[in-house]
Amino acid sequence: MTPDPGPTPTLPPESEIEALVGHRFPGGTYAIEHWENHLLTECTGSDPLPDGLVHPVCLFHVPINGCGVTLAELFALGRAESDSSIGIEGYDWEYFAPIVEDVDYTLSGSIIEAERRRSSTGRVHDAIGFRIDMADPAGAPVARVTCRWLFRRSGR
Numbered sequence: 036m037t038p039d040p041g042p043t044p045t046l047p048p049e050s051e052i053e054a055l056v057g058h059r060f061p062g063g064t065y066a067i068e069h070w071e072n073h074l075l076t077e078c079t080g081s082d083p084l085p086d087g088l089v090h091p092v093c094l095f096h097v098p099i100n101g102c103g104v105t106l107a108e109l110f111a112l113g114r115a116e117s118d119s120s121i122g123i124e125g126y127d128w129e130y131f132a133p134i135v136e137d138v139d140y141t142l143s144g145s146i147i148e149a150e151r152r153r154s155s156t157g158r159v160h161d162a163i164g165f166r167i168d169m170a171d172p173a174g175a176p177v178a179r180v181t182c183r184w185l186f187r188r189s190g191r
Contacts, residue, residue, distance in 0.1 A: 046188055047114040052161045055112060055149040060167070062143040065101025067093055069136050087136040094128045098167035098180045101142035112146070113163050113186045124162060125183040131176040134169075140177060141170045147181070159188040 067089050076083050076090045084090060099106065115121055134140070144167030152160045164183040171177050 046159060047161070049151045051114070052149050052151055052163070055146045055163060058112065058146045060144045060165075061103030062141070063101050063103040064139045064141050065097050066139045067097060067134070067136055072136050089134040089136060091128065091130075091134075093134065094178060094180050097140075098142055098144065098169060098178075101140065101169070102144045102167050103142075104144075109165070109184075113161060113184065115186055120187045122185040122187060123182070124185050125164075125181070127179075127181040129179040129181075131178060132171065134177060139172055141172070141174070143168055143170075148183070161186040161188065 069087070072087075072089050072093070073083065075092050079090060079092055081090060099109070110121065113121070144165055146163060146165045148162070148164035150162050152162055154160070162183060162185055164181065166179060166181045168176065169178040169180075
């Protein structure tokens with residue numbers, strides 16, 4: 036006897052996914068302290084960078100944390116359920132100036148793309164992209180992070 040898989044998951048409406056485009060994150064500020072930079076550098080096996088320069092790996096978490104949003108909130112926006120998985124389709128970093136310790140950077144961002152895709156086998160993926168900009172205290176651009184996540188749905 037095959038176990039009952041439970042109820043068939045329902046897909047979020049495609050229009051709901053597409054309506055995410057333009058959703059703005061609260062925004063905020065973030066300063067990378069010396070201890071944090073030290074840990075980021077150490078976990079990559081690198082030597083510390085000179086003059087308080089921050090290791091580039093900071094762009095994995097600083098933009099999200101500083102933009103006033105959490106991973107859980109991003110998952111909720113994409114309607115991640117227990118039957119879905121999330122993959123990274125793209126993660127682009129653009130640097131316009133060095134990032135250094137103990138500077139209050141301003142972060143702002145939004146969802147820039149959202150679309151439903153269907154594979155040739157009928158599998159559903161919702162592709163959601165967001166961009167977060169990082170600026171120095173004078174407002175000059177420092178970095179931009181563009182992420183594209185795939186919310187893989189088990190429903191067809």
